[in-house]
Amino acid sequence: MKRSFSLRPAQQLTGATTSTSALRALLLGGLAVLGTAGAALAQDAPSVKAKQADGQALWLTVENPKQDRMRLDVVCLTHDTCLMTETNRKPSYGSQLNFRDVPAGKYAVMLRVGREHYRYNVEVRKGQETTISVPELTPAQTPEVVASATR
Template structure:
């Protein structure tokens, strides 16, 4: 059955026999169902695309380390680097394209100073700034992340 989506003028409906007007009204539920089905398909396609996007999480489980986990369902190229900002030396450089990846970065034996944890997943880039304090016991602060039981060390994420 074919349906025309062109609207009819009020005059053409008024002059049409009553049976034609009833047929036009009975087609409305089919049209509504078709449009609703199209919206559902488009909505689920967007959800499927969103599921392929990488998910990056960082947390500071204690005062010396940083946990980084990456869900990479599209298996895009991922690179994780840790760079000393005072010497510009790269301390860690890992590249892979696994669907799921996690690592614990321990800053315990590093000298005091500023470090950057740089992460790239496909075209997405993430940066975590880490400050290693000079104390007998190493304490790092990552702006935006909170540390359990350490009120002086706080963290943040720059994306």
């Protein structure tokens, strides 16, 4: 959340002490600390990007500067089975999930980094060639999309 503060011009008061200028300095110092703390927190937050590179694969990249526990699960929703589970604490992680050799059906790619949760729904269709569709990565968006997080 962004907040902006504007200080009123100093009023000329008879008998004003240095406490007004000390208070002003304290307020400005507090605002400066809050601004840098917000930037530091933003740098420590995980960054998750997903990209559908071709008709059969989903690419995930995770920047995890705090090295929180990360867990990746690929679940077949059609058959209620877990195809893959992976956990690590790497500061940077990338994976290409290829759906070429899995049966047609609906799948969920679920990623948890610390307290953040991400989910991508994948539908695998079979024909002459396997194709996937990921509704969260629609063509109207840019090729590389940052996932939405929920807590």
